[in-house]
Amino acid sequence: PDTHAELSCSALEAGKHVFCQARMADTLEGAQRMMKVAEAHPGQVNMLCPPPHRMPWESYILQSMKEERFGNPLEIRISCTNGSGFSPLSFRDKVEFSGLQIMFVGIWAETLISWFGEYESLSADFSTPVSVKNDPNGNAVTMKIPQVVNISGRLESGVHVSEYHSGVSLNETLNLLEVFTDRGTLRIQAMTKLEWAERGGEFKSVQVPDNLQRDWQVEADFIAAVRLAMAGTPASERQVCPDFSEGVRYMRKMAAVYLSVNESRMVN
Structure with missing residues (x-):
């Protein structure tokens, strides 16, 4: 996870589609950076490996x-x-x-x-x-x-x-x-x-x-989204799950866990 933010952001900025292995990043700040760079490059697919x-x-x-x-x-x-x-x-x-x-x-x-x-x-x-x-x-x-x-x-x-x-x-x-x-x-x-x-x-x-059942086909989902992106399909019509924005949500939870322990308090 400690390399994911740097590599993912560099790849997106170089015009590449990114499939990032779980877990998303080592810090919340790194995950948020990944999301912001992905939002700045809507032509590229960004996806995390789901559990x-x-x-x-x-x-x-x-x-x-x-x-x-x-x-x-x-x-x-x-x-x-x-x-x-x-x-x-x-x-x-x-x-x-x-x-x-x-x-x-x-x-x-x-x-x-x-x-x-x-x-x-x-x-x-x-x-x-x-x-x-x-x-x-x-x-x-x-x-x-x-x-x-x-x-x-x-x-x-x-x-x-x-x-x-x-x-x-x-x-x-x-x-x-x-x-x-x-x-x-x-x-x-x-x-x-x-x-x-x-x-x-x-x-x-x-x-x-x-x-309503679905087998593991994560790689196929990513490839399908990439093909749509290459054909000019808008990001809203080639959604993948989870993407970087969804990953930030669980990274906020992980940061809250550490904050609660370090400060001995309930975190909102």
């Missing part, structure tokens, strides 16, 4: 929320646990490369914003229990990227959200979003299961219509 969590049911979930198919959301809970804190040292563990990015927090931030909207306010706390990892030469490297993160807040819609992210869970791997409504619970296990339980009932698989 697989948004596939394959995003269209169905968006439609279901709009139609209140599962009732009115009252609370959302995200649980993401794994043992990544014990994995070998990688660039993701180094703040000079990853910046604001923390484990799967940014991935779920983008997914949550796409489906339910942005946070109005949040508070967060985090810790780094595995304080040291060794590099390939056996040298100790101090860990600065959080490995346990708690976030609590309220979306602009008024729905309360609680998030728990852990990289020190050796015996439980979760990648789960739950929507508690006035009718029951919608449970989304990223990329694997979509389940619904009426109040007092058991969870059952949701049968999603074929026309």
Whole structure:
């Protein structure tokens, strides 16, 4: 992420279309710069790689929320646990490369914003229990990227959200979003299961219509948008998802998490 802003902006300014790997950037300022340069070059396509969590049911979930198919959301809970804190040292563990990015927090931030909207306010706390990892030469490297993160807040819609992210869970791997409504619970296990339980009932698989499912075709989407741009199609008619403006939205959330922790306060 630490190279994304410089490379993306240079490419756009050179007249190139840009597909940027996730996560967007290491800082909010870098992400905002990417968005401004993209806006100044509407003839070029700008796109970020989306998280697989948004596939394959995003269209169905968006439609279901709009139609209140599962009732009115009252609370959302995200649980993401794994043992990544014990994995070998990688660039993701180094703040000079990853910046604001923390484990799967940014991935779920983008997914949550796409489906339910942005946070109005949040508070967060985090810790780094595995304080040291060794590099390939056996040298100790101090860990600065959080490995346990708690976030609590309220979306602009008024729905309360609680998030728990852990990289020190050796015996439980979760990648789960739950929507508690006035009718029951919608449970989304990223990329694997979509389940619904009426109040007092058991969870059952949701049968999603074929026309509301979408396989991974991110690269094809980008290429299609580039071809349209080369044919002179206006940016409004060759939209990609996510673009840089959408990426800035989740980068604002990541910046708010750090600000909340650093200043020990609720961030609006």
